[in-house]
Amino acid sequence: MKDDRERIPFGHPVPGTKDVPPEFPILDISKRINRERHYTPFIVLQSQNQAFPLWLSPNLWLTDAFGNVVISPVEGEPYNVWALVSNFGMAGAVVNVKFWWADPSVAITEAAATEIGTATAFVDGSISLLGNAKPVRCTTTWTPAFLNQGHECLMAKAWAPGFDPSSGQPGFPEPPFDIYDRHSAQRNLGVLKAAPGTQAKWNITVANISRMALPALVEVRALAFEEMAKGLRALFHGTRLEVVKGENNLELGFTLQERGTFRYIADRTFTHMLSRADRVALATERKEEPRGRVIFRQVLEMKPFEHRMLVVEGRIPTGAKPGQMFGFDIRQQLEDVETGGYTIYVLATEGRG
Numbered sequence: 001m002k003d004d005r006e007r008i009p010f011g012h013p014v015p016g017t018k019d020v021p022p023e024f025p026i027l028d029i030s031k032r033i034n035r036e037r038h039y040t041p042f043i044v045l046q047s048q049n050q051a052f053p054l055w056l057s058p059n060l061w062l063t064d065a066f067g068n069v070v071i072s073p074v075e076g077e078p079y080n081v082w083a084l085v086s087n088f089g090m091a092g093a094v095v096n097v098k099f100w101w102a103d104p105s106v107a108i109t110e111a112a113a114t115e116i117g118t119a120t121a122f123v124d125g126s127i128s129l130l131g132n133a134k135p136v137r138c139t140t141t142w143t144p145a146f147l148n149q150g151h152e153c154l155m156a157k158a159w160a161p162g163f164d165p166s167s168g169q170p171g172f173p174e175p176p177f178d179i180y181d182r183h184s185a186q187r188n189l190g191v192l193k194a195a196p197g198t199q200a201k202w203n204i205t206v207a208n209i210s211r212m213a214l215p216a217l218v219e220v221r222a223l224a225f226e227e228m229a230k231g232l233r234a235l236f237h238g239t240r241l242e243v244v245k246g247e248n249n250l251e252l253g254f255t256l257q258e259r260g261t262f263r264y265i266a267d268r269t270f271t272h273m274l275s276r277a278d279r280v281a282l283a284t285e286r287k288e289e290p291r292g293r294v295i296f297r298q299v300l301e302m303k304p305f306e307h308r309m310l311v312v313e314g315r316i317p318t319g320a321k322p323g324q325m326f327g328f329d330i331r332q333q334l335e336d337v338e339t340g341g342y343t344i345y346v347l348a349t350e351g352r353g
Helices: 035-039 225-235 267-277 279-286
Strands: 006-007 061-064 080-087 092-100 114-123 132-137 154-161 184-194 199-205 214-222 241-244 249-255 295-303 307-315 325-332 336-348
Touching: 006 267, 061 154, 061 184, 080 092, 080 114, 132 307, 184 199, 199 325, 214 249, 225 325, 225 336, 241 307, 241 336, 249 295, 267 307, 279 307
Parallel strands: 184 336
Antiparallel strands: 006 241, 061 080, 080 132, 092 114, 092 154, 154 184, 199 307, 214 295, 214 325, 249 307, 325 336
């Protein structure tokens, strides 16, 4: 009998090393770098892996108390938070790193996130255009809350004070969090392991993070097995799993709940996104032909700072095999600006839900 179980080896591709598999093309960041900056520190936290959307960075990850990479965090358990910080400049520098967590959302700003802690590390420079990378651990552990069964978003930004200007601003200030900015990274990922027949529910915030009334495009796309396998290889380095490509589909239902209150926050993040000259070029460079299919699409007229809840409900097929994977991602666009997204992997286990 043919074994349709596929073994997926997991390894963390570090920018600038030979460990990067050929199926993970690396963005040529030198195209977007002022060459003069190569002589001074030039810090990058944003993922250079164009196989991933900007909200799904392999440069952020969790480990438990024993140093094992965590696939699905458990509420109430403390975890170490890591960031892979790269320096594409020739000079080394002391780098500040700040970490946050936030409830699942397709548009996250610093004002809507909770700070976990900070870290400081010296990242060497490199004469190579491939740069130099260093894992940096947050000095404070993070314990996921019960509210979302451990499904939260991780955010971080890294910068070298005094050497590494964020946007040519005077005084070299701390850069604002912006998924289009090289200083920022985001890991909006939920992984659910459950038995066939289990009912699942996810609450994802849809938000207008602008002080202007804008239409918000919300789109949900089912992921192909090949996409999920690639994601697992890079996102969960040092971990081994057996996953199955099956014929079943994860049937989902969607409900948009109105919110009676509005979150008034500074719209520095959205303003920064609009000012990014390379935003469209960067998004285009990352674009791949979608393998999955769009299963939900709706345009919402959003008031300034309005936020609503997208409730996604589904049931793992009763015929799912142990190890079978399902996945989908949710993304939001305000006018022509993609503000972020959230990706969910579902892994069937043995038993019956």
